[in-house]
Amino acid sequence: MQRNYEKIVTVCPYxxxxxxxxxxxxxxxxRIIEAKxxxxxxxxxxxxxxxxxGWDYLNDPQILTRRITSPMIRKxxxxxxxxxxxxxxxxxxxxxxxxxxxxxxxxxxxxxxxSARGPGNEAGYMTQKFMRAVIxxxxxxxxxxxxxxxxxxxxKQTIGEGAMSLSVPEIEDAEVILxxxxxxxxxxxxxxxxxxxxxxxxxxxxxxxxxISETARIADIHLQQKGGTNLLLLxxxxxTIVEEGLxxxxxxxxxxxxxxxxxxxxxxxxxxxxxxQVGVPAEQIRAAxxxxxxxxxxxxxxxxxxxxxxxxxxSVAACSNLAMLTGNxxxxxxxxGPVRGQNNVQGTCDMGVLxxxxxxxxxxxxxxxxxxxxxxxxxxxxxxxGLKLTQVPEQVLEETDPKKQIHAYYxxxxxxxxxxxxxxxxxxxxxxxxxxxxxxxxMNRTSEYxxxxxxxxxxxxxxAIYTCCDRGFQRVRKVIEPPxxxxxxxxxxCLLATAMGYPxxxxxxxxxxxxxxxxxxxxxxxxxxxxEALGSVQWPCYDESMEDTGTMYLHKDGxxxxxxxxxxxxxxDYQPVKExxxxxxxxxxxxxxxxxxxxxxxxxxxxxxxxxxxxEPGWIAMNPKDCEALGVEQGDLVRVRSRRGSLITRCLxxxxxxxxxxxxxxxxxxxxxxxxxxxxxxxxSKTPEYKYCACRVEKLDNxxxxxxxxxxxxxxIRAKMGIEKAGAGA
Amino acid sequence: MNRxxxxxxxxxxxxxxxxxxxxxxxxxxxxxxxxxxxxxxxPRIHVIKTKTKTMTxxxxxxxxxxxxxxxxxxxxxxxPNSILLxxxxxxxxxxxxxxxxxxxxxxxxxxxxxxxxxxxNKCDLCAHxxxxxxxxxxxxxxxxxxxxxxxxxxDIASQKNLQTARKAWAAKEGQA
Numbered sequence: 001m002q003r004n005y006e007k008i009v010t011v012c013p014y015x016x017x018x019x020x021x022x023x024x025x026x027x028x029x030x031r032i033i034e035a036k037x038x039x040x041x042x043x044x045x046x047x048x049x050x051x052x053x054g055w056d057y058l059n060d061p062q063i064l065t066r067r068i069t070s071p072m073i074r075k076x077x078x079x080x081x082x083x084x085x086x087x088x089x090x091x092x093x094x095x096x097x098x099x100x101x102x103x104x105x106x107x108x109x110x111x112x113x114x115s116a117r118g119p120g121n122e123a124g125y126m127t128q129k130f131m132r133a134v135i136x137x138x139x140x141x142x143x144x145x146x147x148x149x150x151x152x153x154x155x156k157q158t159i160g161e162g163a164m165s166l167s168v169p170e171i172e173d174a175e176v177i178l179x180x181x182x183x184x185x186x187x188x189x190x191x192x193x194x195x196x197x198x199x200x201x202x203x204x205x206x207x208x209x210x211x212i213s214e215t216a217r218i219a220d221i222h223l224q225q226k227g228g229t230n231l232l233l234l235x236x237x238x239x240t241i242v243e244e245g246l247x248x249x250x251x252x253x254x255x256x257x258x259x260x261x262x263x264x265x266x267x268x269x270x271x272x273x274x275x276x277q278v279g280v281p282a283e284q285i286r287a288a289x290x291x292x293x294x295x296x297x298x299x300x301x302x303x304x305x306x307x308x309x310x311x312x313x314x315s316v317a318a319c320s321n322l323a324m325l326t327g328n329x330x331x332x333x334x335x336x337g338p339v340r341g342q343n344n345v346q347g348t349c350d351m352g353v354l355x356x357x358x359x360x361x362x363x364x365x366x367x368x369x370x371x372x373x374x375x376x377x378x379x380x381x382x383x384x385x386g387l388k389l390t391q392v393p394e395q396v397l398e399e400t401d402p403k404k405q406i407h408a409y410y411x412x413x414x415x416x417x418x419x420x421x422x423x424x425x426x427x428x429x430x431x432x433x434x435x436x437x438x439x440x441x442x443m444n445r446t447s448e449y450x451x452x453x454x455x456x457x458x459x460x461x462x463x464a465i466y467t468c469c470d471r472g473f474q475r476v477r478k479v480i481e482p483p484x485x486x487x488x489x490x491x492x493x494c495l496l497a498t499a500m501g502y503p504x505x506x507x508x509x510x511x512x513x514x515x516x517x518x519x520x521x522x523x524x525x526x527x528x529x530x531x532e533a534l535g536s537v538q539w540p541c542y543d544e545s546m547e548d549t550g551t552m553y554l555h556k557d558g559x560x561x562x563x564x565x566x567x568x569x570x571x572x573d574y575q576p577v578k579e580x581x582x583x584x585x586x587x588x589x590x591x592x593x594x595x596x597x598x599x600x601x602x603x604x605x606x607x608x609x610x611x612x613x614x615x616e617p618g619w620i621a622m623n624p625k626d627c628e629a630l631g632v633e634q635g636d637l638v639r640v641r642s643r644r645g646s647l648i649t650r651c652l653x654x655x656x657x658x659x660x661x662x663x664x665x666x667x668x669x670x671x672x673x674x675x676x677x678x679x680x681x682x683x684x685s686k687t688p689e690y691k692y693c694a695c696r697v698e699k700l701d702n703x704x705x706x707x708x709x710x711x712x713x714x715x716x717i718r719a720k721m722g723i724e725k726a727g728a729g730a
Numbered sequence: 731m732n733r734x735x736x737x738x739x740x741x742x743x744x745x746x747x748x749x750x751x752x753x754x755x756x757x758x759x760x761x762x763x764x765x766x767x768x769x770x771x772x773p774r775i776h777v778i779k780t781k782t783k784t785m786t787x788x789x790x791x792x793x794x795x796x797x798x799x800x801x802x803x804x805x806x807x808x809x810p811n812s813i814l815l816x817x818x819x820x821x822x823x824x825x826x827x828x829x830x831x832x833x834x835x836x837x838x839x840x841x842x843x844x845x846x847x848x849x850x851n852k853c854d855l856c857a858h859x860x861x862x863x864x865x866x867x868x869x870x871x872x873x874x875x876x877x878x879x880x881x882x883x884x885d886i887a888s889q890k891n892l893q894t895a896r897k898a899w900a901a902k903e904g905q906a
Binding site: 059062 | 741749761871
């Protein structure tokens with residue numbers, strides 16, 4: 001029965017792999033029929049389960065939470081119910097409240113979190129323009145802060161550019177892959193595909209990971225380090241490279257600063273000196289260093305296992321040091337890959353949804369740059385670097401001067417009440433913020449605190465451009481019509497800006513993109529037409545002519561993106577994690593990813609097939625010996641407790657976890673990891689130490705009662721999200 | 731000779747896309763239009779992880795299949811190039827589950843006009859689906875799964891024959 005079916009190619013909304021999908025759409029019924037892999041640059045027609053089955057939330061099956069289709073406000077103030085209102089009323093209410101707050105406390109009392117997910121680059125550009133030009137503050141940030149901000153900061157110091165230096169397809173032609181703190185199999189299956197292909201082509205793999213990940217399992221050398229020892233290990237690798245004469249002297253002399261000062265500082269990091277602390281034999285560390293240094297096609301891949309530590313920035317710099325010492329930058333199939341997690345987290349950084357940079361990585365503190373933006377936007381702009389996302393709780397709870405507190409928080413497409421560390425503290429802060437505006441597609445944990453809810457279009461319902469993890473701009477197309485009552489994120493921002501006295505109007509995303517391109521030289525050449533014609537354009541792309549097809553890999557011929565064009569070796573001493581295990585909390589706790597779910601799971605949790613694989617209350621993976629000592633078995637409900645809170649989840653014994661270490665995925669509501677995590681931040685990037693805190697696991701004697709508790713909690717939270725029938729699940 | 735699907739543990743990343751593809755392939759795209767709580771989820775392929783191995787387990791369509799031997803009602807039968815399961819004949823006695831050396835047959839709940847029954851569940855190579863060939867193979871993101879048909883197995887054997895001969899010759903000539 002062939003009906004009015006149409007094929008539409010777009011980009012997947014999950015993870016940074018940037019896979020292209022071809023949808024078959026029943027236009028008449030306004031429904032997706034099926035998804036197939038399209039021959040994109042990064043995915044070569046392959047998709048993972050999220051790409052194939054992750055569009056189901058567009059059907060609003062009301063499994064986890066309900067789609068918002070009308071603006072809502074709390075007319076009676078905090079504590080009163082959210083009531084549906086017209087767009088006019090919602091915009092007027094929001095604009096008036098914002099104006100009043102700015103009048104009383106100044107523009108820096110307003111904070112915004114942009115979205116690295118569905119909305120796309122044009123909405124990202126508009127978010128920061130709204131905050132900077134309309135509100136008058138640089139208080140704008142996004143979830144890169146809690147994931148790869150350390151990569152951006154660490155790489156900026158050393159090579160000047162905080163992005164993957166190589167592209168995804170190059171990974172399979174690497175000769176050596178040093179995979180550290182990165183589990184591609186769960187975070188980016190389509191990047192993991194390149195790792196297993198590289199192995200099949202003969203590449204050697206070094207995997208540094210406390211657990212036996214899929215990459216560790218096929219590695220030639222698995223450095224099964226103790227959690228929280230990255231910098232010890234990385235410095236020991238650098239030490240070995242220097243001591244054993246494996247440095248590429250020509251590369252270092254020609255293209256790198258600081259070797260003379262750097263090398264002697266490694267003195268305390270001989271593998272033999274640190275082996276016990278790292279938990280890996282010295283000879284294995286040396287063998288890894290030799291292997292990494294043995295090729296000019298060595299690639300380092302890292303993820304949250306490097307960045308989500310209080311020493312994330314320093315560890316990123318240490319990764320970059322290894323690549324510089326061995327001349328592994330600036331050619332095909334070499335370099336570093338901080339593999340960005342979300343579909344558009346690279347793009348949201350590109351668009352300047354950051355407190356210190358305008359679009360295109362241009363500093364807000366640079367007078368000439370600021371004047372350029374002032375001229376384009378027709379307003380005076382703040383020269384002061386804004387607040388970082390993770391500083392919000394402190395700025396609300398600890399700041400005593402009301403003028404310096406945060407009084408309004410505009411949250412677009414994020415769920416901090418699920419994704420941020422130390423949730424109890426965050427909830428306390430949220431209760432004290434005068435105005436919380438949540439702009440989203442679904443009810444989520446954060447919407448419980450919203451004073452205003454603004455319903456936006458979802459991925460699949462609007463056009464945009466995303467930037468995938470390897471700097472690739474790709475066109476995202478509307479697949480189906482949005483439900484009545486919602487607006488695109490950029491249209492909502494225009495309405496608010498106009499209501500606040502700064503008229504903004506665009507006819508489509510291309511007009512926004514063109515305005516942005518003219519202000520950001522690195523992206524000027526990436527026109528809609530060029531991206532359409534080539535399928536993907538990797539920045540930098542300076543020139544609009546078709547001759548400039550973008551940049552596959554950065555730092556060609558050792559030309560780094562720093563001020564003097566040279567790389568900088570930067571040394572940092574190791575510091576231990578901020579909360580060690582002890583008698584009271586004897587196990588280490590680390591947050592990880594579930595392959596079938598994404599971020600705070602409002603999207604994937606509303607997809608029938610994905611929730612069938614995994615559902616509440618999640619699992620705590622721990623070594624069978626630790627399970628045995630506690631007398632708990634697979635599937636038993638257990639209570640996990642840290643100094644900050646507790647949760648209930650199921651026990652999963654696995655030999656892939658070291659004794660004393662535990663792992664949980666972070667998207668569950670009942671098994672909400674972030675009740676436990678430590679809010680301590682990397683002082684440089686303000687990224688939380690999600691990857692290490694101390695916990696204990698408690699056996700629950702009355703399993704029947706615990707099962708009942710989980711079921712009732714799930715029903716309760718779903719009811720809060722607007723789901724009336726609290727049926728299956730749990 | 732029978733056809734079968736086999737996974738390569740070196741390429742498998744344990745993502746379980748195959749398991750979902752299996753369910754959707756047998757149920758059809760209609761699965762995305764019904765009440766989410768009304769659908770069962772019984773994949774015929776399973777991803778298994780041990781300390782150092784990750785691989786899929788599914789029916790091998792053995793030439794001398796023990797499940798066919800033990801089935802008391804003829805619900806399992808050797809077809810032209812696969813082991814066929816006739817769900818309508820199955821009495822749910824689970825003999826096949828016990829006989830299968832791979833654990834490739836599990837039970838599932840089957841809802842039809844006569845109510846809910848428990849029957850055997852195993853890979854049918856997606857023979858009766860729209861795609862007509864195993865969905866797990868076409869959906870695997872890392873190409874870890876291969877659909878082996880008679881020709882491809884014969885090719886493997888002849889290539890290995892050739893390699894064996896080449897190695898033997900090289901040794902005699904003193905070549906590495």
